[in-house]
């Protein structure tokens with residue numbers, strides 16, 4: 001007798017909420033109130049050491065923000081720090097420290113872990129919170145351009161393991177995201193610029209108008225003129241968020257991952273440089289390589305390829321790295337990229353600005369030609 005399977009749809013509802021504020025530590029009571037809504041009991045916070053050293057008042061202010069949020073029954077039990085950058089994603093140690101803190105302080109699934117920092121800290125803290133009690137809510141306070149204009153909008157977290165980027169991780173919708181303009185003020189130059197590579201990426205994929213805006217204002221962005229830089233960060237965040245929430249595949253079950261344009265090279269370069277090259281700079285190189293590859297395949301006009309390269313360089317971003325060579329070593333990144341998703345290879349490449357398409361092959365000779373072209377441009 002054949003049994004009919006029990007089969008029903010399972011729908012899970014969640015809300016993805018983002019606040020943009022000028023000063024999250026001093027003047028954002030309404031945002032904190034909204035962020036803490038629905039929570040109760042103890043919470044803990046982890047702060048990126050880069051942020052904690054630039055803003056010594058951060059722990060005291062976080063206590064005050066939670067206390068004054070007016071959300072009844074929530075209290076911040078502890079504020080700890082975490083090394084910033086890729087080192088906190090080296091294996092599971094830092095994430096385990098977050099899970100341990102949840103248990104030590106009695107943080108339940110009704111409490112929260114507040115993560116204040118760059119994309120790396122958000123990833124490691126998020127993974128720790130995802131493991132504790134099978135998922136403690138996370139409030140993200142992204143403090144880099146890249147974390148605000150890309151990673152904090154997403155529904156992923158994770159750490160590096162087995163020599164591979166983001167080899168372990170989880171999916172989870174953040175309980176709230178609070179993006180603060182003032183905290184960006186202490187970002188080191190390299191990390192200030194790095195986030196704009198993701199803005200270029202999303203502009204190339206989705207928004208020719210944003211690309212024109214970036215080109216027009218590149219010098220002012222380099223000078224950290226917030227009047228032009230902040231709207232670019234926000235527009236990039238909006239586009240990333242829109243794709244994740246409305247693109248039909250938030251948990252990446254399908255084979256297409258357009259937001260990973262330029263990322264097969266970026267992730268490989270990061271691991272080849274033992275994470276010395278920051279993600280933002282690696283993405284810039286990846287976008288340049290992919291533009292050249294698309295041109296080699298006859299997909300992208302040479303003029304548009306050159307425009308991509310010019311836009312990146314005008315922002316002070318690199319388009320070449322010596323570790324791109326030999327190309328054979330770089331090519332291993334392609335298989336890692338495919339494996340991470342499963343299924344056949346699908347690399348998003350540009351046909352034009354605002355129009356990308358998945359390619360099922362990236363021939364080594366096209367990559368070789370691309371890398372040689374970029375090498376020939378020099379660093380000037």
Ligand SMILES: NC(=O)c1ccc[n+]([C@@H]2O[C@H](COP(=O)([O-])OP(=O)(O)OC[C@H]3O[C@@H](n4cnc5c(N)ncnc54)[C@H](O)[C@@H]3O)[C@@H](O)[C@H]2O)c1
Pocket residue numbers: 048049050051054083084085086089117118119120121123143144145146147150151152154155156157158183184185186187188191194195278279280
């Ligand atoms: N989960 C996702 O969907 C997703 C998406 C994109 C990127 N990421 C990840 O994000 C990471 C990169 O993040 P990032 O570019 O934000 O850099 P980062 O987190 O590596 O931080 C860079 C440096 O800036 C310091 N820092 C952070 N904020 C500061 C501030 N306001 N003032 C002074 N110093 C500060 C940090 O201490 C660190 O030294 C990568 O690991 C990448 O894989 C994740």
Ligand SMILES: [Zn+2]
Pocket residue numbers: 150198263279283
């Ligand atoms: Zn990225």
